[in-house]
Amino acid sequence: MTALDIRSARPDQLVSGEKSQWEIIVGLEVHAQVTSNAKLFSGASAAYGGDPNAHVSLVDAAMPGMLPVINKFCVEQAIRTGLGLNAEIHRVSRFDRKNYFYPDLPQGYQISQFAMPIVGEGAIEVEPDGEEPLTIRIERLHLEQDAGKSIHDLSPTETYVDLNRSGVALMEIVSRPDMRSSKEAAAYFNKLRAIVRALGTCDGNMEEGSMRADVNVSVRRPGEGFGTRCEIKNVNSTRFMMQAIEYEARRQIEILESGGVIDQETRLFDANTGETRTMRSKEDAHDYRYFPDPDLLPLVLEEKWIEDIRKSLPELPDAKKKRFMSEYGLSAYDARVLSSDMDAATYFETVAKGRDAKAAANWVTQELAGALNKKGLELVDSPVKAADLGALLDLIKDGTINGKIAKEVFAKMVETGEQPAAIVEREGLKQVTDTGAIEKAIDDLIAGNPDKLEDVKKNPKAFGWWVGQTMKATGGKANPGVVNEILKKKLGV
Numbered sequence: 001m002t003a004l005d006i007r008s009a010r011p012d013q014l015v016s017g018e019k020s021q022w023e024i025i026v027g028l029e030v031h032a033q034v035t036s037n038a039k040l041f042s043g044a045s046a047a048y049g050g051d052p053n054a055h056v057s058l059v060d061a062a063m064p065g066m067l068p069v070i071n072k073f074c075v076e077q078a079i080r081t082g083l084g085l086n087a088e089i090h091r092v093s094r095f096d097r098k099n100y101f102y103p104d105l106p107q108g109y110q111i112s113q114f115a116m117p118i119v120g121e122g123a124i125e126v127e128p129d130g131e132e133p134l135t136i137r138i139e140r141l142h143l144e145q146d147a148g149k150s151i152h153d154l155s156p157t158e159t160y161v162d163l164n165r166s167g168v169a170l171m172e173i174v175s176r177p178d179m180r181s182s183k184e185a186a187a188y189f190n191k192l193r194a195i196v197r198a199l200g201t202c203d204g205n206m207e208e209g210s211m212r213a214d215v216n217v218s219v220r221r222p223g224e225g226f227g228t229r230c231e232i233k234n235v236n237s238t239r240f241m242m243q244a245i246e247y248e249a250r251r252q253i254e255i256l257e258s259g260g261v262i263d264q265e266t267r268l269f270d271a272n273t274g275e276t277r278t279m280r281s282k283e284d285a286h287d288y289r290y291f292p293d294p295d296l297l298p299l300v301l302e303e304k305w306i307e308d309i310r311k312s313l314p315e316l317p318d319a320k321k322k323r324f325m326s327e328y329g330l331s332a333y334d335a336r337v338l339s340s341d342m343d344a345a346t347y348f349e350t351v352a353k354g355r356d357a358k359a360a361a362n363w364v365t366q367e368l369a370g371a372l373n374k375k376g377l378e379l380v381d382s383p384v385k386a387a388d389l390g391a392l393l394d395l396i397k398d399g400t401i402n403g404k405i406a407k408e409v410f411a412k413m414v415e416t417g418e419q420p421a422a423i424v425e426r427e428g429l430k431q432v433t434d435t436g437a438i439e440k441a442i443d444d445l446i447a448g449n450p451d452k453l454e455d456v457k458k459n460p461k462a463f464g465w466w467v468g469q470t471m472k473a474t475g476g477k478a479n480p481g482v483v484n485e486i487l488k489k490k491l492g493v
Helices: 072-084 184-200 238-257 303-311 317-328 334-339 342-352 357-375 386-397 403-416 420-427 435-447 450-458 460-473 480-490
Strands: 019-034 096-099 109-112 122-126 136-143 149-151 160-162 171-174 211-220 228-235 265-270 276-279
Touching: 019 136, 019 184, 019 238, 072 136, 072 171, 072 184, 072 303, 072 403, 109 136, 122 184, 122 211, 136 317, 160 303, 160 403, 171 184, 184 211, 184 238, 184 317, 184 342, 211 238, 228 238, 238 276, 317 334, 317 357, 334 357, 342 357, 342 386, 357 386, 357 403, 386 403, 386 420, 403 420, 435 450, 435 460, 450 460
Parallel strands: 228 265
Antiparallel strands: 019 171, 019 211, 096 109, 122 136, 136 171, 149 160, 211 228, 265 276
């Protein structure tokens, strides 16, 4: 890591080895698949899945005489992402050949960008949980084509190759080594994912490999220069990323404290053991023998096109967070949670429209999120639609049901997907507002508990017992406000 170091770790970020304290240095190279129907240099489908080798053109298979043709939409998506990262858009950029040989790379080289990337320096602000906002610098964003996939588990003696991904457009977003903990790295990755999803330039689906990271980790004693880094390839979840960083930092510290040296190498993370292991020695740029691709002209961008893209940008997470705080009165935490996911933000705004926004936020971030997590579902697959959750809040507000009954109704909505009014009607869950019925329940309680009547007059805290018993006697359906009002009159408190 040769970039200028602009910050050091706080004391709580230092890692203690057996002999001294150490500082972790982390940088990420994030690969984000461009949302596009076609590949970067061919018209073949970029859709996920499909039968092996079903999405392969003659260009992708590197047949003789086939020439690449740039996909203009992929270039637009890269520009859009660069603008969303507050980064410099280079008016002239160039594609290069990155030479290496592997069975799933039919050309024998990858078309990428090296000396002249399409996007230059930028920065984003992240908020690791419980910590102050932190600016992470971005070194560059460049376009490149993905390789195919080697399949080793179909035969004990042969390797199969699927070229469906060969030529799919990727954006490689390279950070500066500005992160000092696994928590900061996870916050940066999640913020980056939120931005590209908001922009519509990458779907951020880590399970399908649409977004993954190569994680560079090194350690040093505070105040010293950067140490030798190791790169952990293709990490596809923030949980694994944090585990990999923490394990790799401990491994390097143990080596250094025992008098050894760190070999610059590429490593893999084993999710089963929580450990990293050697993959190969780390190549430097000169090992790839980069040179300009002779089949592709330099990209020359018109100023008007860039400005038109800038004007079309949607509201991004930071701006949305500020708006949620000012417009809806949400706390910084709730606003950050909701604005960091476009689906959650849209869902929340539908629920909150014309209603108590804070109550809407609580139901979305707590009740709904908890229920979906328990069932292993994403928000887009929620059985409870936003309009139906809003209707549930309306039933609470107009007194049809109380908060306790609302949670019972919500649980049935999660299981059945039914509308709340239908559940309330069928189950007979309407709130009891008949003062006569409530008074009778209270009178019966007083008659059966004369000792408790004296207690509540001496000890006001005993009032809660009367409320609880009245609610129990009415099957939890009584209006709590009416119950409190009648009890105070009858108990004389």
